[in-house]
Amino acid sequence: MDLKELVTYKLKEKFPEVEFDITDYKEQLAVTFDKKNIVNVASFLKDDPDLQFKLCEDVTAIDWARRKNRFAVVYHIFSLKLNSRIRLKSDVDESDLSVDSVAFVWKTADWHERETYDMYGIIFNNHPDFRRMYMPEEFEYYPLRKDFPLMGIPGSLPLPKKDE
């Protein structure tokens, strides 16, 4: 059984009521589903003895700017057992920017989620330490959103005063 069949079979068996959209592009498997199920699916993929996606490599988001669901959160997870990687995706709409945190499933997601919040303003529920990652805490904008200009907003970040 190749990876796609295995993952499809396993997920269908465990979550019959959830709709999964499983695509394969350039030999990379992507699983898209509703954001409500993210924690359940994540812990299943991690703990299932045949899959064991124990290494979470990356959590990020995409800003699609003009689509109906403006954002998508993306997880890349790796299985040391199968030596392969899959991508999980869920859409997030601007009206409800919250997603459940997977920091309790994979500890490493902690900082990745903070970074995603810092850059896109997506809120992760139940996160153990929810703060900005890179930008100062007073900063009001989310830099990686498409409506944020590359050179930033003048005056939004203070400089020290120059003394004469």
Add this chain to the structure above:
Amino acid sequence: MGLEAKLKQDGFFTSTVDALVAWARKSAVWPMPMGISCCAIEMMASGDPRYDIARFGSEVMRFTPRQSDCMIVAGTVTYKMSHVVKKIYDQMPAPKWVIAMGACTSSGGMYRSYPVVQGIDQFMPVDIYLAGCPPRPDNLLNALMQIQEKIGRTKARDFQDRPLPELPVIQNN
């Protein structure tokens, strides 16, 4: 060359205090290595056996601003970091000099983006802008020699009665 040549005959020579002080100052510039990113690696390389910054009397890298004369800002200064750089600069005792090492520090360089300060001269004085991304260690040594030349032209009284900068005690950044 140098002092020994003057001492050949009777063991004394005449000079001005200014010249003597300037000579002493410029021959032992203790740098404050403000290593922030890539350029810091080249700064370290200038201290290694091949480039050997010790030849210019500057091998004593002081990691505390209180003991240094010349701050080498090596690396991209972001807005978040700028407060730290300024604070450290303020803590250095006068007279003090600043080398802005690399394109980023001098002008923002290749980073035309929201978190990067487009040149540190926006918030502190700079004596030497050092071109290159990163400048090679030889280039840093050249900058050091220029600083020495600049120090050599100063008079001792130039730095008299300078008011000490006021340091904010608690700064939350």
Add this chain to the structure above:
Amino acid sequence: MEKITSREEVSTKILQALLNQETDITIEDALENEMILNMGPQHPATHGVLRLLLRLDGETVMACVPELGYLHRGYEKMAENMSYYEFIPHTDRLDYLSPMANNVAWVMAVEKLAGIEAPPRAQYIRMMVSELARIASHLLAIGALTMDVGALTVFLWTLREREKILDIWDILCGARFTNSYTRIGGVANDVQPEALAKIKWFIEQFEENIDECERLINTNRIFVERLDSVGVISAEDAIQIGFTGPNLRGSGVEFDLRRATPYMFYNEMDFKIPVYKEGDCLARYFVRCDETRESIKIIRQILDKMPQGEVIANNPKRVLPKKTEIYSKMEELIHDFMIVNFGINPPVGEVYSAVENPKGELGFYLVSKGEGSPWKCKIRSPSMVNLQALPMLVKGHMISDVVAIIGSLDPVMGEADK
């Protein structure tokens, strides 16, 4: 002089002295209580601009909060605003201790997205330079670690070796360490015979030199005791926290992307993956030392096997033509103009491509909308993830161990902060 008798008296006296001045201290007993220590961002042992807030009880670290972002340069935003070619020089500055490896990682991601295949010789050259980069990076990691625990000599020795690699790069592409040597579809130029000769000479003499360094410190009791059983992390925890690279292998997990998901020609190479079970600072140090030797082995095989041929793919719509041809041929001029001005426009799609960098897994996640610049570029940097373990590792250790632990994790802030 007054004689101080008991401990209570001391503490009340100090407290009294404190309270006599205007303070807003509210703690009951200053000497019994915890304190907060700020370390960095300008601290010589934090390898750049990492800032730590430590909660101390005496000298023991109770908790630690790392604060990042002092070197956040907005790479991901910049990548969305420039073409795929323009971003190559920026990858140099991510992990600035091994720029060549980052270049390779980036062009591999773009090639995967655009469906370009580099010719075999180019791939061999890429493998060779990324192994050299691995050596250069590990040399600095070893040197900095030993310097942090107080042995300056080794730092000078490893830096001396590193200079030799920088010399090779100088010949190869004209820059000491911001190389930008790779191109989409190949590499900028073929390896010059002088560079090859220098590489041969380097690998001949390197092992002797690293042995010399190791002889100096491996039996040094101070060095060993400062690292042994300090900052221990179990294999399970290491995977949980997302460790990759030498840090993970120091915890006894045999995971190396060069083996797990072979790319380029690594599956034809014969090399061992050094693994140590202890998971402490010393184990991570040993992994790095051994890896430099394995890299030398790989480079030896590459030099034997390197095929002749082109070093850049023939794909005029996507790969920049040679400079000499642009000046003499019309068609090349047009292609060059199109690529430089409008980019290479890879098809709509998304890829995640990861390679084994000296620090761990460096991944690029690219989303293309068919335009000249990526719609989204996410950099998965190993240093940031590895740093995440810091609060766990330093808990219960002394302040001076914090320095050793940071050194053994070997973070690079340019990459951690992006």
